[in-house]
Amino acid sequence: MKYDVSTILKVKDQDVRVIRIDGREYISLTDLARYVDSEEPRLPIRDWMRNKEVIKFLGLWEIINNQNFNRGEFAPFKNEAGSNDFKMSPQKWIKNTNAIGMISKSGRYDSGTFAVSDIAFEFASWLSPEFKLYLIQEFQRLKRNEAYQNKIEWNANRLLSKANYLIHTEAVKNYIIPELTDKQIKFVYAEEADVLNVALFGMTAKEWRDKNPGLADKGNIRDYTDLLHLIILSNLENINAKLIEMNLSQSERLVSLNKTAREQMNLLKNSKSYEELNNHNFNSVDSDIIKINE
Numbered sequence: 001m002k003y004d005v006s007t008i009l010k011v012k013d014q015d016v017r018v019i020r021i022d023g024r025e026y027i028s029l030t031d032l033a034r035y036v037d038s039e040e041p042r043l044p045i046r047d048w049m050r051n052k053e054v055i056k057f058l059g060l061w062e063i064i065n066n067q068n069f070n071r072g073e074f075a076p077f078k079n080e081a082g083s084n085d086f087k088m089s090p091q092k093w094i095k096n097t098n099a100i101g102m103i104s105k106s107g108r109y110d111s112g113t114f115a116v117s118d119i120a121f122e123f124a125s126w127l128s129p130e131f132k133l134y135l136i137q138e139f140q141r142l143k144r145n146e147a148y149q150n151k152i153e154w155n156a157n158r159l160l161s162k163a164n165y166l167i168h169t170e171a172v173k174n175y176i177i178p179e180l181t182d183k184q185i186k187f188v189y190a191e192e193a194d195v196l197n198v199a200l201f202g203m204t205a206k207e208w209r210d211k212n213p214g215l216a217d218k219g220n221i222r223d224y225t226d227l228l229h230l231i232i233l234s235n236l237e238n239i240n241a242k243l244i245e246m247n248l249s250q251s252e253r254l255v256s257l258n259k260t261a262r263e264q265m266n267l268l269k270n271s272k273s274y275e276e277l278n279n280h281n282f283n284s285v286d287s288d289i290i291k292i293n294e
Contacts, residue, residue: 009138027120030112052082199257
């Protein structure tokens, strides 16, 4: 499972990982459990999940937030919870009930059990009311922290989400801006977006879809291009708006935009600024409030 952003909170000198998936933060229950059992953190989690009130709370959270929650599997868990022979683990809970409030990850650096803040706070309260208050305080500071919010915005932005991985396709696979043909210049494009597409990529959105049917179901030409083309595209959008205000015809704008695209490509592709942006790592954000996973 891939996550958008990874951060580490400091809670009473305890490192607590936070990952963001699909716009929702998940706090590491494994790290929280190390507050009371540093060697076997899975044990406090399992002990907590044996509690009847905990199972009822987890179920209620899923009922409210998860339309695919398996209530049929939840019912016997709720009835059996609290008994001496009742055993529950995060993996079993997730698998049997199709829960989304808790996730279990395996891996060398990011393994463990994570849960949404509502659930994580309940677990922290069970561990120690004092520890819970410190956790809430640090989590709220994280949410207010500008560096963290900027990190989310960078990740959410389609342009910067491709900064570390240039996707090459048959449609757009090198740093060459095609020169326009007479036919392209004279053609009247129904969509302004296609004016930009032709100026930068040498083809309309439909032409790209026709050439790349396997990719078209998952995105468009702009989704499958690289960072450099996207930077130029952003510039062309602003320039095109100005050219429209100047009442230039579509063909005149197309020629001007294509020329500008080729000029910017030559300037940017070997520039130090572009190289730094292309090598940007979202985990480089740091502050006195959050510590980022390396």
